[in-house]
Amino acid sequence: MNMDKYLDVINACRFCFMCRHLATLAAVTGKEADTARGHALIADRIRMDKTELANADYIRTIYQADLSGSCRKHCVSSYDEIGLKLALRQDFVEAGLAPAAVSALAKEFTDVQFKVSGNGDMLYYPHPCIEAHQPEIAQAFLSVVPNVKVIDGGDCGKVLKLLGFAKESQAVAARFQAAVKASGCKTVVVSNPAAYDFLKSDGAMDGITVLHSSEVLLNSNLGSAAKLGKLTFINSDFLRNYQECNAPMDLLAKLGCEVERFGTNGEDSYACGEGSMPGIRLFPELTRKMVAHVADMAKRFKVETIVTPSPFVKHALTTYAPELKVLAIEEVAAAVKL
Amino acid sequence: MLPQRESYSYEMIRSELTWVVGDDHVQTDCSEKLAHSIDYYWVPEVWHDRGLKPQVPTFVVHPASAEEVSKILQIANTYKIPVTPWGGGSGSQGGALPMYGGISLDTKRLNKVLEIDPVSMTVTAETGIIMQQLEWEVEKAGYSTMHYPASIGCATLGGFIAHRGTGVLSTKYGKIEDMIMSMEVVTPTGEIIKTLPVPRHASGPDLTQMFCGSEGTLGVVTKATMKIHPIPAARKFHAFLFEDMHGAMVAGAKLMTSRLQPCVIRLYDNAETAKLIKRVLGIERNGSYLVFGFDGEEAIVDLQMKKAVEICKETAIEDLGTDMGQAWWDHRYKFFYPPYMFQLPQAFGTLDTVATFANIENVYWGMKNAVKEQFPQATFIGHFSHWYDWGCMLYARFIIDNPPQDAAEAIALYNRIWDVAIRAAIKNGGVINEHHGVGLKLGRIMKDLYGPAFNVLEGIKKTLDPNNIMNPGKMGFQGV
16 A cells, blocks of 8 residues: 555654644644544554545545645654655545545546647746636736746646546646647746646656746846735745745845734644645635634734735635735736836 | 434434534544544553554534533533543543543634733633644734643643643743633533632632643633743753762752742753663763753843852763753754654653652652562653752653553553552652643542542532533543
8 A cells, every 4th residue: 555655654643742733724623633643543543454444534534634734844753744645545546435526526637738838948837726717827927027938738737646646647747748848948937836846746857947936036127015015925835844945935025025924933834725725626614714714813913915925825815715815926026027 | 321323312412512513513423533532641552553442432522612611511411421621632641531432522622812911911812722822822922921841732721721731941930820810611510610810819719720630520621811921031051961860959959949040950860861862962971961941131041040050060070061951942842752752662651750859869769669670671761850949840751662462461561560650659758740630540549649638629529510421530530
């Protein structure tokens, strides 16, 4: 089984409580099962009794996991609790036990073809997130960095990977890689941190540099963003916890923004389940709860405008808390381009 | 007789519970019940590890207000089903284990910070809040709770109150019972009561302190008002090495009896210094490692530090300096993460014991010798981590690297070691325990520990909880 590769994680996490405070979903459900410990206990039960792989409660819990990565990042031993959950999802799929809704969603993301348009040395991949059509983000980026080719068509394999469809994910990634290769570009720029993470890990391409849009904007000709007023920053879990990319904060600092970190600390995830993007389709009520938690904090701390490098965060917040004013980091840059 | 899952009585109770908290907040699924079957107590861990069937609650219920807690307890009284409060579930004594099934009352939706009062310097919060989240909220307002236990990330405020928890800065700022001003409690029969708003008064016995340490046997604490403190301008540490634990203890006791006010003192015996200090901090020395710190206004910190250093230099064999003191502070929680913390397949227990300075070394040697003589397969190590004007706490541990594979044999051995060590501690003037609580693990000791005074505790329990629904079988109280 795929989960067997994570025996060290199971043994370490099954009786460990040390990252409970960073369990993003558990913070809003209150459920013990929604913690890294809860997930490791489930994995351990399955390890001891393979018939438990078919336990519908366990399957649902593992698919509901938010995968924010905060626990792994702040564990002093960096146990890969994310890898364990993805391995479990893969085991469910390979055993034909994936829930029908998961399989249906996976099918939607399997039949993807990519096409390249435009001219330039860099290839921009604007695909935003799981379901949202967010043309404003790509428009904002292209208004600052116009001379690029654009590749589009759908998700490059990350969603399938998150759903546990590893083989299908690699097949889509291969199609994406072929399109990139045909474009002749050696640099791919992405706005979606999920794609950024995928293209730097499972979907990495030999000889191709992958950048987040904020890394490119950091070197663009931009003016001061002080006029935008106080901005409150919600980071992407993929950028912060998975890839340790600080470019968005560096960009905001360079723009002279008055920026405050959202929330009470620098360890919690406020990304509303970005790490498990398909969750917004499969378990929208959980995304709604995570958004409500963020919206409540925004109200208590009198947040005016939220800025985020994550299209998913913008989509989730604007869908379930439309009273919040949310800007993508590309939109901030576009507002101050010279 | 508890309702079985496939029975109409089960469905009747489930319906009533969902009417109180909503469908989403009454859990009966395998995932949540499994997670509520194991806390930080070694016995359920080994039970799980050996693949045995877990003892799970019938329902996991997540209330979001004192009123909802009250209604849940009223339902439990009607049907006479046990209720086991569950905060973070990180207690090491089995206090949160649903040993008779029934309702596991998970408090984590009671997680709001209600008020920060900068004039009186207090915070009022619901007690299901994870302590680290409360600390972060208070810090955002410019203060600190100064409650920094290793379990800060996993335990709830209510959990600390329930078992009289403590943090690493307790030597200056006190244990949780010193930090609490007042509380709201839902009694076992469902009344919502408030204790007096200040902790110092002469209006009779102190109900706040009575509920502190009651481990959910006398009701559910739903709100608490706690002291908060300014962020100190300076916090400095210094470490010394002593030839043995006795020399370090003499120095540590002198720091306290000279009435200096360290925020922390921690003394590791030679065995822990060789094992844990080396492993976690990378400091490799033969002897006993002592670290202490002061915080507050910098000039006062420096003055107290100077006096403390002078005291330690009288008998220390090496001045390890400030860096090796600061390293301890920086990594203070690392000791409790895997793989630094003891874990299965090892059997291990923490025999935390408090005693006066006159008795504490006798307690240490009494326990150590008893374990060594009767259980040669066990290693005994310890450190002293919460210091008072009159004594300190011994955080002793026994470790067996290869306990029996059979769960029953392993648990029997584990319990025998506990019994021998605890009775040795009590015989030498120790009190079991200082901050982990009693729970299931130590319940059998309570009558010996208290003597006839335990009848008073039992009388209070019977008066407040006539149907014995609240956490039965814990703290030495009657089971179901």
